[in-house]
Amino acid sequence: MMMNRKDFLKTGLAAAAGLGYGANLPAMSESQTAATDAGQDLAKYRFHPLHRFSNDELVIEREQPGRPHEGKVLAAIQPHSDDIPIYAGGLVAKLIREGYKGYLIRTTNDDAAGTGKTRAETILNNERDTHGVAKALGLEKVYDLSYRNHNLHEVNMQEITARFVFLIRMLKIDTIITYDPWAPYDNNPDHYITGTAVEAAYTSRLDYPEQLDVVEPHGVSERYYFTRRGPQYINRIVEITSHVDTKVRANMVNVTQGPGGHSGSELRRRLADKGLKLPILGDTDETADFNYIKHIMLDLDSEAQRLTPSDREVGKPFGLEWAERYYYRGPIRSEIDDYIKKSAVRI
Numbered sequence: 001m002m003m004n005r006k007d008f009l010k011t012g013l014a015a016a017a018g019l020g021y022g023a024n025l026p027a028m029s030e031s032q033t034a035a036t037d038a039g040q041d042l043a044k045y046r047f048h049p050l051h052r053f054s055n056d057e058l059v060i061e062r063e064q065p066g067r068p069h070e071g072k073v074l075a076a077i078q079p080h081s082d083d084i085p086i087y088a089g090g091l092v093a094k095l096i097r098e099g100y101k102g103y104l105i106r107t108t109n110d111d112a113a114g115t116g117k118t119r120a121e122t123i124l125n126n127e128r129d130t131h132g133v134a135k136a137l138g139l140e141k142v143y144d145l146s147y148r149n150h151n152l153h154e155v156n157m158q159e160i161t162a163r164f165v166f167l168i169r170m171l172k173i174d175t176i177i178t179y180d181p182w183a184p185y186d187n188n189p190d191h192y193i194t195g196t197a198v199e200a201a202y203t204s205r206l207d208y209p210e211q212l213d214v215v216e217p218h219g220v221s222e223r224y225y226f227t228r229r230g231p232q233y234i235n236r237i238v239e240i241t242s243h244v245d246t247k248v249r250a251n252m253v254n255v256t257q258g259p260g261g262h263s264g265s266e267l268r269r270r271l272a273d274k275g276l277k278l279p280i281l282g283d284t285d286e287t288a289d290f291n292y293i294k295h296i297m298l299d300l301d302s303e304a305q306r307l308t309p310s311d312r313e314v315g316k317p318f319g320l321e322w323a324e325r326y327y328y329r330g331p332i333r334s335e336i337d338d339y340i341k342k343s344a345v346r347i
């Protein structure tokens, strides 16, 4: 009997391992598919306001014990210093904790975003923040491609693609986390051009043969795409409950731009000038910054500040305390080995 996608998700790697396939398959543990077994009607979330247009089977990727991803490499690719912390800080922290080695790639220099007395100072401030984000999330190194902010649509697509292909080969990147290039209504060219170049690099695994004089061939096998406001294809809910505080800290170091940084302590000061305080902000700048990001930016005021639903609300229908949403694209299992094993006859 042919195994359909649902059966495959249930049996996961255990079944794939015996077929001489699966070296590049994601580690799909039983915990990741427990939602269907638990009898939850995932179909009802397809058009749920927080989980729109999830036409694929929805997978719940739970936190996993140990280091199931040991030996794998991820690249978190962002146009701006605040994108990964805002949208994917939980997933990155989770995958690093579960054994991945990771790198942060930023396509622009953020010269038009955030504070600085001069444009050069703004660039420097954002560069420092980006390194702080990498450190907070446990990433090895930052690669800044340094294109001009909000100008990525004037850069030759082939040039960005070739740079990605080289980095994928050099760093042996298996998994990429970035903006969904197919998501409608994102008006920032840096977002959709970065995502589009990632897609082109995925397809170009055999291109640019001259690079192979200095790097080995290597292709990406998994992509997690996020987006901001607008209809979004979602087929994966990632549990980030144990990693939400790390996500908060990655947003705390984004002081030059982004909705995090010192917003909490600044709000606390403004309220104090009027003789007011919000108890949730605590009594120090540190607690104000931390709690503002965790409870206001990622939750209460998420739609306005991040253009995406609250991480807490996203997890709620699935019994998760905190979660992020993705459109996941992984390897598609071939049925042919299984078919040959069962159907081939002697001649």
Ligand SMILES: [Zn+2]
Pocket: 079, 080, 082, 083, 188, 191
């Ligand atoms: Zn951005």
